Amino acid sequence: MNLTAYHAKFLAYDLTIRKPANDINKFTASLQDAQVDLNPHQVDAALFAFKSPLSNGAILADEVGLGKTIEAGIILSQNWAEKKQRLLIIAPSNLRKQWNQELMDKFFLPSVILEAKSFNQMIKDGVANPFNQENKIVICSYHFARNKEFYLKKVTWDLVIIDEAHRLRNVYKASNKIGNAIKNALSERKKVLLTATPLQNSILELYGLVSIIDDYVFGDLKSFKSQFSRLADKENFDTLRERLQPVCQRTLRRQVKEYINYTNRYAIVEEFFPSENEQKLYDLVSDYLQRDVLFALPVGQRQLITLILRKLLASSSYAISGTLSALANRLEDKISEHIFEERVESDYELFDEIKDEWTAEADEDNFPDNTAVELSDEAVAQIKDEINDLKSFRDLADNIPFNTKAEKLFTALNKGFEKLSELGANKKALIFTESKRTQEYLFNLLSEPGKGYEGEVILFNGTNNDKNSNNIYRNWLEKHKGTDRITGSPTADKRAALVDYFRDEATIMIATEAAAEGINLQFCSLVVNYDLPWNPQRIEQRIGRCHRYGQLYDVVVVNFLNKANAADKRVYELLDKKFKLFDGVFGASDEVLGSIGSGIDFEKRIAKIYNDCRDPASIEQAFDELQDELKDDITERIEDTKKRLLENIDEEVREKLRIDYEKTKGYLNIFERNLWEVTKYYLNGHASFSNENYAFTLNKNPFPAENIHPGPYMVLKPKEGQKKSEVYVPDDTNIYRVGHPLAQRLLIACKNSITVAKELVFEYPKNQTVSTPLENFIGKQGWMQLSLITISAFDEEDYIVIANTTDDGEVIESGLSARFFSLTATEGEECNLPYHTKNHFKEIFINEQENLVEKNTKRNREFFDVEIEKLDQWADDMKIGLQKEIEDFDAEIKLRKAEAKKMLNLEEKVKAQRQIKDLEKKRGDKRRILYEAQDEIDEKKETLLSDVEKRLQQKVGTKELFTIKWKLI
Structure with missing residues (x-):
């Protein structure tokens, strides 16, 4: 053309x-700008969040697997395109990198993760508020947002996305410190909450989540309880559903199966029995960790370090050996605590993150503190004994020639690849371990000549600084030189290089937990949990690297199980049966995972059992109690309520x-x-x-x-x-x-x-087989003028208006006129618009402008009516709550007066009357609050009216684009 x-x-x-x-x-x-497929429910959800310029936000509650991150990405992209670029994402700490990567990979949106280290450095560099970023979306964790509430509040955010928002469901409780801090900091900002589980245990959770978006959707907690705690009443139920519909949208997998293909999970359990020396090492270190006093562990972090030591112990003898050396050195050389932490983190990459999560949670299960122990001669002797013990454990670990679990890895891979062959999937395996030392050990083991995987294995961790990874990175940079694939961030580019190499060249990627954040590996469908985390959400995140939107094949999940360890067996049973992590339809664990909040409490309970229980019987009893506590949080009643309310x-x-x-x-x-x-x-x-x-x-x-x-x-x-x-x-x-x-x-x-005004000769295609309305104008000619009309009110809207008439006076409407520009044309001579046509076009533009303004006004009036109705409902709610309290006082006063009349003792009568007087005073206070509440309601309405009046001062701008004399041949 x-x-x-x-x-x-x-x-x-x-x-x-x-x-x-x-x-x-x-x-x-x-949508065109993003690397995402068009899925109508995602566009629908984004449109729902945007539907009213007066709205304070929305809860997007699609079932898991429907791409709520993509919905948020579309919304963020639109804001970005409209130059509304003060954007914030609050997400669980383990999802921050995933957001960072997906925003760049799918939406080409730059972002920055704010955490303590980067935040403090920026403050040191003279930045007044690190949240105030230019040209970057800010990403931070829940705990960080709470800790930096003051800074968060100072930014005039255009939009805030809160991921896994069910974590804030108890914000209506004063004890929910994180929820209340975030709500307070962002009270005046537009927010979109993402959660597949907006209702888990109580209808009050919906009240809490909605209140984060808008405090005026419902009244206070008391009025909400009085109206909606008994939803058996159909009228109350329908009222609540009606009130929720403007603020909450939920789509189910079954409703979109026409557009999205879901795959299954298959679980393979590889059982093993440790060798005699492996079991001996486990028993010795386990007994050591259960001692009442330990000098080697940092003060105040015994529980945390104990957890990490147990995880390294279960990973491999190579993993625990290095940490045992670090503990012995700490006692011998009085190494400072921060250096010790660096040594632990160099192997166990999640140290900082778990430390942040554990210290942010209420920590009620502290182990005995060793700060009160004075270094007497006896204590010095104990320290020397502890050093000797640690060295003997290390020596035992170093002298174990091979790990039974590692040898079983070959069997597990064969089973997994056999299943992939049945499914027709790529021969790719993603192996997860929690230790970098174990990762290196497995790499060397799998890469040995004759083992079948030489030259086909790569590593992926938090640094990716090994020789092989650096070579892959250099080759990738050379290959993509001069293209947009190179972002300029060495960390991001190296990760991309390794993912590309895994997809195109390697068979196996051995990853630490760093790979569970921020990379998508849909081309791989075998996940091997060499080490199994105790936090179910981390496991789901691992599997989710492969088993996610876009996966074409069923995903095989391999787990290792130490048959000699009673606690390990029970942990696996819980993760498999209770949390349903390892088989079934994609995302089957979502409801249950949502019900346990952050998963940290569950992880702590497991750690406590390992530390407290010293024999199989006590282990069984402790796990029985835990399993009993974990009875389905989501009852049938709650499930039924959720379906009827939100779907x-x-x-x-x-x-x-x-x-x-x-x-x-x-x-x-x-x-x-x-x-x-x-x-x-x-x-x-x-x-x-x-x-x-x-x-x-x-x-x-x-x-x-x-x-x-x-x-x-x-x-x-x-x-x-x-x-x-x-x-x-x-x-x-x-x-x-x-x-x-x-x-x-x-x-x-x-x-x-x-x-300039010119003649354009449009050519109607001679091979056109389908008749179009333009055909009627073949052989005719006329004049056309295009203008851009911009209306500024609540939002800014643009309209291209085309005034078009034939020489014989026929007016061609704007939409049909636009079709002329789908035809080939040639430019002719310059020309001048006739005077009478110019006046005619002016009339057309004035009429079209009036129509557009009227449509805009009508739509804004509807938005306004919704807001006023919301405020009226809020006012009614507040009155209901206060009136209920006054009625309760009336009833109690009446009862007390009746009782006082029956009293014979004068002293008791006086005392009773005093109590009645106090109740009457409280009732009077409530009545006064009721009147004040009415004043507050009126004030709120006045504020809204003033705001609307300002924004309704419609500004209409017009700009002439060009004029042509046309001919259609």
Whole structure:
């Protein structure tokens, strides 16, 4: 198709106009800009969160596996495109890197993780508030957000995303310190809460989550309880459902199975019995850790270090050996605590994170502290004995030639690969260990000649500084030199290089917990838990690297089980049977995982059993008690309530999603085609194009003053029946999209181009087989004028309005007129718009502008009515709560007066009357509060009215784009 400058200008404006909040095509540019497949429920959820400019946010409660992160990414992308770039993500600490990576990989959005070290460094460098970032989305953990509440509150956030938001479900309790700190810091900001489990144990949790978004959806806790604690009453139930619908949206897997394929999990258990020396080492170290007084462990961290030692002990003799040496050295050389921590962290990479999580939780189970022990002669002797013990344990560990579990790894891999072969999946295995020393040991073992995996194994950990990883990184940099694949961050690029190498070259990746954060390995479907964490959420996160949205095959999960260890057997039983982590449909563990909060308490309970119980009988008893406590938190009643409260009828949802899908898909196709055509027009003479696969290479930079990659470039435009993720992109190719700097630059250039009034001759295609309305104008000619109308009220909206008439006076409406620019045209001579046509066009524009303003006003009026109705309901709730309290006082006063009358003793009568008087005073106070509450309600309404009045001062701007005299042949 041959475009003119007028085509390019029209299409450039059309590609960048801002659409209303409730327009189904609002996110088209964001979808085209992102490396995500179009799934209608995700667009629907993003639109729900945006639907009203007066809304304070939403709870997106889709079932697990439906891509709530992608929904949030679409919302963030849209904000970013609209220059609303004060964006914050609060997530569990173990998900921060995942967010960081996915924002860049899928949405090309830059972000920064704020944690204690980086925050303190920025403060030291003179940054007043490190949360106040320019051109970066801020990511932090729950605990960090709580600790930095003061700084958090100082930023005028455009939007806050809170992931795994069910962690804040008890915010209505004063004891919930983290929840209340976050709620207080972000009370005036728009928030989107992501959780698959918004209701787990009590209807009050919904009250808590909703209150984080907006304190005015419901009244106070007392009024909520009085109205909604007994949902057997259909009227109350329907009222609550109605109140929740504007703020909470939930879609189920079964409602979207037409668009998303779900795979299963298969569990393989590889059992083993340790050798005699391995068991001896375990028993000796375990007895050591149970001593009343230990001098080697840092003061105040005994419980934490004990947990890590037990995990290293279960991992391998190589893992525990180094830490035993560090403990002995600490006692001998009086090594400072922070150096000891560095030594532990060098092997156990999660040390800092677990330390943060454990110290942030209420720690009621402290072990005996050794701070009170004075270094008497007897204590010095005990220290020497402890040093000797630690060295003997280390020597025993060093003299164990091989680990039984490691030898069993070969058997487990054979079983796993055999299953993958049955499934038709790639021969790839992801092995997880909790220790870097174990990781090195397994690498050397698997890489031995004759073992079958020589040259096919790579490592992945928090540093990735081994020789093999550095070679892979150097080769990757050379391969992608001059492309957008290189981000400039060595850490991120090295991770990407290792993932690419695993996908294309290696068979096995041995990873520490660092790989459970921030990388997606859908091309692999065998996960081996060489060491098994005790926190169920960490296990789910590990498996989720492979078993996630986009996985084509069923995923095989291999776990090792020490048959000689009674506690290990019971832990595995809990993780398998209770938490259902290892088999079944994708995400089956979601409900249960959500019910245990952070998982830290569960991990602590397990650690306590290991430390306190000294024989199989006590271990069995302790686990029986724990299992009894872990009876299903989610009762059938709660499940039924959740379904009826938060879920819509399947057929209704499916039909809506189907219609929206067709609309969005059609508009996205047009959007991508128009971007391609504008790009071809502007880069004509600067680039070589391949229409077949939407690719081009820059031969000459059209913007010499800017650093533009030469290419190649490719638009991710799927063919019919294909998904975006299935489009093959060569490694050296830049992904071209509307948000790419080159696209942004040339769109601006097209919009700013000088387009004087000219004649354009449009050519109707001679091979057109389907009749279109434009056919009626073949052989005719007329005048056309394009203008951009911008309306600023609650939001800013753009409209391209086209005034178009034939020479014989027929008016062609704006939508049909736009179709002219889908035809090839040639430019003719310059011309002048006739005076009478100019006046006619002025009338058309005035009428169109009035219609648009009226539509905008009507829509804003509806938004306003929703807010006022919400405030009225809140006012009624507050009155209900206070009136209930007054009624309770009335009843009690009446009862006390009746009792006082029956009293014969004068002293008792006086005392009773005093109590009645106190009750009457309290009742009076409540009545006064009721009146004050009414004043507060009126004040809140007045504030809303004033805000709306300001924002309703509609500003309407118009800009003439160009005028043409047209002819259609």
